[in-house]
Amino acid sequence: MIKLAVRLLHIVICCGLVGCGGQEGARENDLSVAGPDLALPCVVGDGGAPPVFENMQALFDDHCTICHSGSAAVVLLRGMAYAQLVNRPTQTMEMIDESCGGTLVVPGRPEQSYIYHKLTEAMPCAGAQMPKGELGSEPLAACQIDLVRRWILAGAPP
Numbered sequence: 001m002i003k004l005a006v007r008l009l010h011i012v013i014c015c016g017l018v019g020c021g022g023q024e025g026a027r028e029n030d031l032s033v034a035g036p037d038l039a040l041p042c043v044v045g046d047g048g049a050p051p052v053f054e055n056m057q058a059l060f061d062d063h064c065t066i067c068h069s070g071s072a073a074v075v076l077l078r079g080m081a082y083a084q085l086v087n088r089p090t091q092t093m094e095m096i097d098e099s100c101g102g103t104l105v106v107p108g109r110p111e112q113s114y115i116y117h118k119l120t121e122a123m124p125c126a127g128a129q130m131p132k133g134e135l136g137s138e139p140l141a142a143c144q145i146d147l148v149r150r151w152i153l154a155g156a157p158p
Contacts, residue, residue: 051151053158057081059144063131074104086156090114100125107156110149119145 060068060076068076074084085105106112118130119140129137140148151157 051147051154053082053151053156055147056151059140059147063140063144067132082158085115086158105152105156108153110152113152116148116152119148 102114110116
């Protein structure tokens with residue numbers, strides 16, 4: 001119950017105080033931070049325009065590269081992340097627990113993109129919801145998930 005309350009507070013902070021996806025009065029292209037430890041790379045005042053990959057990379061840098069680097073099955077470091085994700089079948093990865101199949105990012109189709117399911121589902125078909133924290137899954141804020149969704153919908157541009 002406490003975890004849910006903290007999660008809701010983060011969402012309120014992100015989308016209420018910081019603003020996500022075109023709230024009136026928001027600053028153009030503002031990358032904001034809310035809360036003591038929660039980086040929220042949400043493009044503020046973008047009117048819902050598709051985000052650029054640099055915003056995706058900022059999200060990966062803040063939440064994913066701690067695990068997804070070096071010899072990980074999916075490396076999300078700068079200069080590598082795009083090729084590791086877009087149109088990459090999960091069958092090409094040597095992962096024991098990721099047996100669901102599919103493609104990591106299907107441009108234009110978040111509902112068919114394995115990464116989107118791993119970020120949005122509390123119990124994805126295999127493994128745990130991403131990103132992982134010290135005590136289990138620590139889901140992204142709603143505005144961060146929306147950033148991922150809009151990037152994929154836009155065709156996952158580089």
